Amino acid sequence: xxxxxxxxALHICxxxxxxxxxxxxxxxxxxxxxxxxxxxxxxxxxxxxHKKQPDHDHSCGCGCNHGHD
Numbered sequence: 001x002x003x004x005x006x007x008x009a010l011h012i013c014x015x016x017x018x019x020x021x022x023x024x025x026x027x028x029x030x031x032x033x034x035x036x037x038x039x040x041x042x043x044x045x046x047x048x049x050h051k052k053q054p055d056h057d058h059s060c061g062c063g064c065n066h067g068h069d
Contacts, residue, residue: 001025006033013045024049 001022003009012026027049031042 001029003029006030009033019049 001012003012003026006029009026009029012022013030016023016026024046027042027046031039031046034042
């Protein structure tokens with residue numbers, strides 16, 4: 001995906017269906033283009049995107065990881 005700005009990609013991160021190609025593309029763009037103070041938070045979100053947890057409902061979109069590491 002191509003994005004015109006960090007703000008556009010951030011909006012997609014917040015509104016796209018978790019697990020979709022659009023969501024992953026926006027997370028990657030944001031990670032590459034984020035202000036330094038946000039990079040750690042975005043890297044964590046991207047790691048959670050790829051983490052498989054059989055007892056976690058990935059579609060909830062809460063980002064809290066339901067107490068799992």
